[in-house]
Amino acid sequence: MEIIATALPALGDAWALILQPVVLGYLVLGVLMGLCIGVFPGLGGIAGLSLLLPFMFGMDPILGLALMIGMVAVVPTSDTFASVLMGIPGSSASQATVLDGFPMAKRGQAARALSAAFASSLFGGLVGASFLTLFILVARPVVLEFRTPELLMITLFGLSMVGILAGRVAIKGLVAAGLGMLIGTIGEGASSGDLRMSSYDFPYLTDGLKLVIVGLGIFAIPEIIALLRQDRAISEEPQLGGGWLDGVKDWFANIWLSVRCSIIGVVVGVIPGLGGSVVDWIAYGHAVQTTQDKSNFGNGEVRGVIGPESSNNAKEGGGLVPTLLFGIPGSGSMAIFIGAIALLGSGQIEVGPGMLKNNLDITYSIVWLLALANVVGTVICIAASGGIAKLTTIRFALLAPFLFMIISFAAFQSGQNLMDLVALFGIGFLGILMRRFDWSRPAFLIGFVLSNPAETYANQAVQIAQSRFRKGFEEGLEYIFSPIVIVLIVITVVSVVLGLRQARNIMAEGDVPSGSKRAPLIFLLCVTGYIAYAFYDAASIPSFSRDRTFPMFVAGACLLGCAVLIVRMVLRPETDTIFADREREGEDAQATHGLWSTLAWFAALLILTSLQGFILALALFLFAFLKIRAGLGAVSAAIYTACGIAFMCAMAAALNRDFPPGLLQDYADLPWPLG
C-alpha cells in the first residue's frame, strides 16, 4: 500500500512532465534521428547517442531525456528494415527476425512482414512499459536474487535454443554452435589475459572479433552474394503481395504469442549482465515450440517474425532496470545513456540505488518516454513500410554495391582498422560455406554471442562455489542449487529434449539437396582442423590459468561431434542429408554468375581499400560494378557512384567517423575524406 501511495503521485508527475508539447517535440525529433541512423546496420544506438552527447551538457533534464530516449527506443524498431528487406541483421536485437522475415520478403511479402514486425514491436514496447511501472518498485531485491549460477543457467538456456535451430542433422548444428563459441573465445581471456588463437605480434585478434562483424559476415554477406549471383530482385514476385494491413492482422491473430514474448523480453532484459543478446533467440525458440505446424519456419512463417520483434522492444524497457536502479548499463548504448544523464541539467539525476527514492518521477518519465517513443517510431515505420518494401523489387545488382559500401563502413566502425574488413570478408566466406553445406548459421551465431558470458559465468560460479564449499558442504550446495537455478534447469532440459525432437522438421534456412561426397567432406575436415588447432592452442596455455578450460572443453566436445560426422559421412551414401550442398541443384546451382567471380568483386573492394583507402577504392568499385556487372551506361554509373560517395561522406561527417586508410595514405597526406 505504502509503495502505491508513493508510486501513483510520481506516475502522475511523470505524465505531467512528458505531456508538455515541447517534450513531445524533442521526443519526435529524437525518434526521427534514431530512425535515420537505425536503418543502417551496425550503427545503432551508440553512434546516435554519441552524436547527441555534445548537446546534452546543461540541457533541461526532461528535454535531454526525451531526445535521447526517442533515439535509443527506435533502433530495435528501425533495424527491422535491414533484417527483413536485405537479410542483414541490423543489430543484435533483430538477428532472429532475419530467419523468417527475409524469406517473406523474398516471396514478395516484405510489407506484410514489416508491418507485422512493427505492430509486434509497438505492442512489446507497451507491454514492457506497463510491466515495468509496477515491477520497478520491487525490482531491486528480485534482481539481486540472480547470482552468478543463475546467470550461467540463463546463458545455458539461451544456448539450448541451438537445439531448435540445429537443422536436420543435429550434431552438425551442435558443432556449428561450438565453432561459434570457439570463434568467440579468440583473443585475451577474461580471467588472466592469456591469448587464445592470437598473438601480440598480430594485435588485431587480441581484442576478439566484434559481434557486428560476425553478424554481418555470417548472415548478410552470404545472402548478398547468393542474390547477386542470381541477378534478379530480392522479391521473386514482380507484384508485391500482402499490404501492411495484412501484417497488422497477422499480429492480432497471434496476440497471445506477442504477449508472452514481450514478457520474456522484459524479464530477460531486467537481468543485468546478459543484455539483449539472447532475448530474440529465446523468443524465436518459444514461437517455434508453441506453433502446431512447424514446417514453415525458415521459409517465411509470420510467427517467427512476431516472436522476436515483440521481445526486442520489451527488452529495452527491461534493460532500464539494471541501468537506472543499479547504475549498471545493460548495453553499450545504455552505458552512454548513463554518462549523458550525468551531463544533463546541473547533474542532479544520479543513476543508481538512489534513483527510486530521489527521482521516482524521472524514472517513470524514462519508462513511459520509452513507450511513447515506441509508438511514434512504429507509426512512422508502418507508414513507411509499404514504400520502402518496394526496394525488394529493384534489380539486386543495382542495390548490392551500395550494400557492400554500407556493411564495409559499419564493420570498420567496430575497430577502426583495415583488419575489420579482412575479418568481415573471412567470416563472410565462412558464412557462404556454412550456407552452402547447410550448417546452421543461427546456431553458430548463438554460440558466438553466448561464448563470452558462458565462459565468464562458468569460471566465476566455479570459483565462488569452491569458496563456499570450503566453508561448508551445505552452503556450497545452497549456492549452486537455488530454487531459480533448479527451475531454469528443468526449463532448459525440457526445451532441449523437445527442441531436438522437433529440429528435423524446422529448416531455418530452407530445404537443401544432397549431392556428391567430396565438397561437404572437405569442408567438414577444414572445420575439424580448426577446432583441433584451437584445442591444441588452448591446451598450451599454462595449466593454472582459467583461460584454457572453456575453449578446451568446447573444442573437445566439438571434436567428438566432428568424429561422429566424419564416420557418418564415410558410411552413408551420398544421397544422405548430411551431404547437403546448395551448389548441386536449386537456385544456387542455376545461378547466372559463379560464386568465385561474385566474391571477387568484394575482394577487389577490399584490396583496393588496402592500397588507396576506402573512398577512392569505393569510387572505383561502384563505378566498375555498375558499369560491368549491372550493365549501366557510363553516365548513369558515374551518377550513381557520385551519389553513393556523397551519401557515405555526409554520413561519416555527421557521425564524425573516419574511413579505412590504405597504403597510399601512408605516403601522401590527403584531405578528408580521401586521407
Next chain:
Amino acid sequence: MSKLNTTRRTALGLVAAAAAAFGMQAHAGGHGIDLAGKTVEWIIPFSETGGSAKWANFYAPLLSEALPGQPTVVVKFMPGAGSTKGANFFQEQSYEDGTLIFGSSGSTQFPFLLGDPRVKYNYADWNVVLASGTGGVAYLPLETAAKMDGLDASGLQGMDFIYGNQGATRLDLVPTLAWEMLGLNVESVMGIKGRGDGRLMFERGEANIDYQTSSSYLKGVTPLVEAGTAVPMMTWGALDDAGNIVRDPTFPDIPTFKEVCEATNGCETSGEKWDAWKAFFVAGFPAQKMVFLPNGASNDAIVTYTKAFEDVKARVDFAEISGARLGKYPQMTGEKAQTALASATQVPAAAKAFVVNWLQDKYGVSLK
C-alpha cells in the same frame, strides 16, 4: 518556446564566451594559438561507455568555450588492447596545429609502468596540460566490518574474502595489494567488466569485499551505507604537497589505508612492499586522467591549452558543475600537472620489480 529559449541561451553563452576569449587574448598578448574555425580531436583510448568517456564528455564543451576561437571539440573513441592501441597511435602523431589532444587514464599508465610488451608509447614525449585526480574507497558488509577493532583489521585476518577483480594488472592491483598487506585472504574472481559489476556482485552477497573510485562510491555505495548493508573500511588517501598520504578530502571521516595498516598486526608502512603499493597508488589515483598534446607541441600551444583549462577551472560555477560529475578532486594544470605526471609515470625500479614478481607469483601473470 523552450526550444527558442535554448537557442537563445546558447547564443548568449557564445557571446559571453567570445567576450571572455577576447579578454583573454588581449591578456595573453600575441603568444598563444588561435583555433577559430578548427576542430579539435580529443582521442580517448577507451570505448564510449567508460569512465574516461564521462570525463572527456564533461570537459569537451567547456574546453571548446575556453579555447581561443572556440573550436569545435569532438571526443574520438579509439578503444583496443586496454587503451594501448589508442596510446600507441597517439605516440606516432606529431604536432601540427594543436588540433589533436589525448586523454590517458590509470589503465594507460599501468601497462607503461609494468613494461607491457605492447606499449610503444612514452609519456616523456608528451606534453601534459591537465591532470585530474580521484580517490578510492574500500568497503565491507556490515557483519564483517564489525570484526574490525577501530582501525585494527587483525580481526579479519582469518576470513575468506571474495573480490570481483577487473584484471590483475589493472587499477585493481592497488586494492588487492593493500588487502594482502593487511593479511587478508582475498580471492579474486576475474572477468568483471567494470567496477559496477563488482559492486553488484557485492550487493548479491557473492563478493564480500569491494572498492569503488570516489564518484562511483558516492553514487553507488553511499545508499547502501545508509541502508546499513555496507560499511566503509578505508580510503587510499590523498597526497599533500609534500607527497605524504593524508585523508581524502572527499571523505574526511574515513581512515586511510595507511592508518589502518599502522594499526594492524603484520602490516608495515615502510619497506619494499609499502613503497611498491604507494608508487602504484600514486600512479593510479591522484593523477588518474591526464590530457596531453603530442610530441613536439609548440610552447604557444601548451600555454594556450593550459590557459584554457585554467579558465575552465576558474568558472564561477565550476565547483558546482564538476562536483556532481567528477567529484571533488584536484584538477591540476601547469607546474602541478607536471609534478603529477612525474609521480604518476616514474616508479622506482625496485617497486616495479616487486609488483612484476608479485603478479607472477599471485596470479601467474607474465608480462613478457
